[in-house]
Amino acid sequence: SAPRYHVNKQLLNVRVLKGEPAELSCTVSKDGLIGTWFKDGLKLTSMEGVCFKKEGLVHKLIIDKVEDIHAGKYRFESGDIKTEASIFVEDPPQVDKVLLKNLTSVPTVAKAGENVTIKIPFEGRLPIRAAWLKDKMELADDTRIRVDKTDTFTKLSIASSERKDAGDYKVRLKNDSGVLEINLKLVVFDKPQPPAGPIKVVESSANDITIQWKPPKDDGGKPVQSYIIERQQVGKDEWVTLGETPRSCTTFTTNKVEQDMSYYFRVRAVNAEGTSGALESEEVKAVSKATPGAPDPPEIVSASRDAITISWKAPQKSGSSRIVGYLVQKRKKGTMTWLPVNSAPIADKKLEMTNLKKGLQYEFRVAAVNAAGTGDASEPSKPVFARDSTKSLGQVQDLKVSSSDSSSITLTWKRPETNDGSDVKGYEVEVRSSNNLNWTKCNALPIETTTYTVKGLQAKEIYFLRVRALNDSGPGEAAELEALLGPAPPVVPPRLLIDDTVKSFLVIKAGNTIRVNIPFEGSPNPVVTWLKDGHPLPSQATINTKDGTTQLLIGAAEFTDSGTYTVELQNGLGKRETFSFQVQVTDIPQSPGPIQLQQNVPNTVTVTWEPSASEKWESNLYYTVLKRESQKGIWRVVGDLVYTNKFTFTHLIPGRDYYFRVVAKNNLGTSGPSETVQPWRIPKPKAEFHVKPQKYKGVNQNQPPRFLVPLKPHVVTTGSECHMSCAVGGHPPPKIRWYKDGRDLSNDPTYFCTNDFGVCSLVVLGVTKQDEGEYMVEATNESGRAFSKAFLTIKGNN
Secondary structure, X not given: OOOOOOEEEOOOOEEEEOOOOEEEEEEEOOOOOOOEEEEOOEEOOOEOOEEEEEEOOEEEEEEOOOOHHHOEEEEEEEOOEEEEEEEEEEOOOEOOHHHHHHHHHOOXXXXXXXXXXEEEEOEOOOOOEXXXXXXXXXXXXXXXEEEEEOOOEEEEEEOOOOHHHXXXXXXXXXXXXXXXXXXXXXXXXXXXXXXXXXXXXXXEOOOOEEEEEEOXXXXXXXXXXXXXXEEEEOOOOOOEEEEEEEOOOOEEEEOOOOOOOEEXXXXXXXXXXXXXXXXXXXXXXXXXXXXXXXXXXXXXXXXOOOOEEEEOOOOOOOOOOOEEEEEEEEEEOOOOOOEEOOOOOEOOOEXXXXXXXXXXXXXXXXXXXXXXXXXXXXXXXXXXXXXXXXXXXXXXXXXXXXXXXXXXXXXXXXXXXXXOOOOOOEEEEEEEEOOOOOOEEOOOOOEOOOEEEEOOOOOOOEEEEEEEEEEOOEXXXXXXXXXXXXXXXXXXXXXXXOOOOOOOEEEEEOOOOEEEEEEEEEEXXXXXXXXXXXXXXXXXXXXXEEOOEEEEEEOOOOHHHOEEEEEEEEOOOOOEEEEEEEEEEEOOOOOOOOEEEEOOOOOOEEEEEOOOHHHHOOOOOEEEEEEEOOOOOOOEEEEEEEOOOEEEEOOOOOOOEEEEEEEEEEOOEEOOOEEOOOOEEOOOOOOOOOOOOOOOOOOOOOEEEEEEEOOOOEEEEOOOOEEEEEEEEEXXXXXXXXXEOOEEOOOOOOEEEEEEOOEEEEEEOOOOHHHOEEEEEEEEEOOEEEEEEEEEEEEOOO
């Protein structure tokens, strides 16, 4: 007998993007075999774009450019051997690459008032859902904004554009094969808003007036180039242009005024698009100020428990007449109320005050007086105690070096001994090297604690350090010591100590804290830099770096905090090391919208609902459908991992009430439910009756069954409906039976079968992963038997 041969390597299923090449190949055990290829049960002799190749033991079917027509089940046969596989054609939404690059890299620019139209043609398997989003919210049609969609393009139209229309937009195109997201920017230019008010009169005299304003809150998208200043005399209609200032100058002085006349001023901002509306002032009068200006703050001459003496200088501006004297006021430090010291003006510019409470701290101010009245008061003097001056303090106790390294020394000490009860106000620390006689002060403000670290010192150097206590009379007696610094530690290149505790991908619930600790090493200490998406961190992020750890902290995470974060170490020698990680901010989904119920197929109910608002930012969101059979019954899951907004429930019993509930889910949890209010009921049938089908006499007598249109492979998502159909000819009309993986489906209520004059359909309601497999339809009559097979693939399961 002839030797047996077999398939060494079977055909394998192929998923391929429409337009891409595809290849099916199998390997047989014997060279020289002649094979035959079949598609959907029909022998392939020639097919457009398909060629067959044989390379030794390998037989190949090659498609140059896959189209929808190429989807189906393929079979290779040679003698007794047979191997089968399917080609699934994926056709996600696509946009022309040149157009896509232009849309994403070049902003769309418009002038305010112009109409804006952005049209995006697309290709891909229908139906394609198109959504336009701005600031993460889907755009809805209103009086100015309109979103159009056909099977070949989507279009955004904005009538009479405004500045508020500018910003970042996202277009989301979605079908069963995938999602395409396009980010684009719209820029709307306009003339500026008016300058921000009010107009302040900085100075007014008989000869000139100086006004001041603030830049506009919105410059119209183009920088302000200048300001135009105009003046109108009260009682007249004419506005006179006084001049322009550059954009950096928001003050203007005019000498085109007459004494005792009143004026209005107005200011306009100018950019490349035009001139803003005007900011107008209150009425301004050109008069000299009659009373004196404010003197400088008074100086403290002396202080004791019985008296405090102050002195001052005359103000620069004496007003409309000469100064006749001064009024002095006092207040206790920390209070708001000023009390008069002298009731009548004094001519002298010095005053001793005796009516004071011993031990209290006071502030003083002075105002000049002329014939027109009392002028503005000076700023307060420095605070001063009503007490005798204290003696200077003695040395601090137990001054010593508590620790040191190659560049710093930490000192500790104890308070000096004080017998007269004088108060220590703080300490000062000074340092000098062994080859320098000048002392350098280390602290600008008094040190409140009894320890201090002197930094920035040189290794292997001898330093002298001294500490003095401070009180109201100044620094006390110095305590001094000598210290030798050790050698510098060896240079350690900067290195990030990334271990299992540092995650490369973080999922954070919105509102929770983002806290990431990154340990590192390096000597000398490297410079630590943090970036988000390649840019400096936003203002809400804080960085704390100490003791070999750098921490990123964001108190309440928002969706905008999602992105790629990078930490970088660099030392003075140019050595660099970086580490990046992803942060995804998400939240428990919001509830789905209202539910609608429909009966599309007898004894079933199709549940549809409005999408959860969280779909806009959550890519891993899905739905779970539950039902109960009375108002107080137990909710039971009937559909899970549903990625669409529709689910069909099939196991309905006539006469029962059904309630439905839908929840949205993601990695963080479950939304609140959306529920039906009214129950769903299918009435019980009153009576059964049968209609005897009319017999049709075929033209061709006694023909065996044959498939005019074979079954085709289907790819559907969990929870949706699947309609599989074919066309059968033959006489007498063949009887039809459906099978799944060899199992007869005739008595299975999950499947709904019809045969309308040879067009045979199988409806799978609310598909689940268990419905995936090979389906066969068998046609038989007294003249013979025929069958067609196809594969059903279920998408949507994690």
